[in-house]
Amino acid sequence: MEKEEELFVPRLVTTEENFARGHRACVGCGEALAVRHVCKALGKNVIIVNATGCIEIISSLLPQTSWCVPWIHTLFENVAAVMSGIESAYKARVRKGKIPDKDVKFVGFAGDGGTSDIGIQALSGAMERGHNFLYCCFDNEAYMNTGIQRSSSTPYG
Template sequence: MSVKLKDMIQSPQIMSSGHRMCAGCAAPPIIKIMGFALRGPTIICNATGCLEVATTIYPQTAWRIPWIHVAFENVAAVASGIVEGINAMKEKGRYKHEHVDVIAIGGDGGTFDIGFGSLSGALERGHDFVYMVYDNGAYQNTGIQRSGATLPGQETTTSWAGKAEPGKRERKKPIAEIVAAHRIPYVATVDPFHYRDFITKFRKALEVEGPAFIHAFSPCPRGWRSESSKSMELAKLAVETGIHPLYEIINGDEYIMSAPSKNLTELKPVDEYMKLQGQFKHLFSPQWEDFRKQVQEQVTADWERLKKKCGIA
């Protein structure tokens, strides 16, 4: 897979301007970078979420490739239906394309929580499709409610921070590892800042036979109370602080750390990531000093665990 700038300029953009995503949202760049990795005709299934709501306000659409909207809970089921539908039509000789890639896209709410059952089912049945989650850490579209992807200490409208609570107390679901436990051929975590890494991984995901899963990290200036210009900086910091390490899991047990994470000699303190966001502001008050340290310990422990799995001492 070539990731040369010259080829990227030539390749068509799958999403047009004029969509109504917030200024500074990282989801449109994720879709744009994903578009560079496509290899032919593609069908996108999109679960309800910011991306779906803001890109297709009737009677307009920002998508330039076939796209279908489905409910929060069944995007993986619909994607598997499309894959099997194409197979059935091919057998009857009623389909003109040789191969069509099917991609399912869900937000973190639709993947970590609501759509998890259908995702797990589709992975178990082993249809040949790619599932991508763009993880912005809460149900940002419906008003910033906490989800399974919300980080500990994050303030949302259903986990308010104050004198009694430091925001969400529970930890984030390790979705990539949960999905890898289905023993599917390919799982990877990506972020838009390291776009070359993203393109290579996404192409790999399309090329494997059977289901593949991509976990993309997507900063949200509206919900994270961060500056709109800092979205890509936050995506970079998430990798550098170990909040969203980049790795691949092949066949469920072979862990490979990707270059941007592997080349880090030492993790940056999580404080640097938190300082840029208003949703972690309360953690810097003396009352929640200990909680912040706990979050740091948790991130470091997860990082060490991951390094051990990847065989890096």
């Protein structure tokens, strides 16, 4: 006889917010909600690399920031390249005993244009080299932050 497990999903998610309220996202913004949930799921031991785009604009207008974890803004095309460098530097410092290994996670956020069009080379290279990170692509089917130009992932029609 199998033992039945009981899970209450809201108790599985931390109440700690790593992407704070008060940002300038549009009401109901799917990108902001996705970032919030990814940040909640991964906890404090995370480094975020974020391409130019709406999330960068709404979350980091100096002197305020919505990021409660280490975060870096990059160009459209080089999220994977920057993340690869950060991950490699972290591993090297751990290997040399300079810092303790805290099981840091590396996460990148970019749009479909910055991923499918001008960032695919860096992403492909990082995957081929075996870098360990989570890459989140906001596929809204256009370059939304710069006037809704089509991207290579924009469907026909």
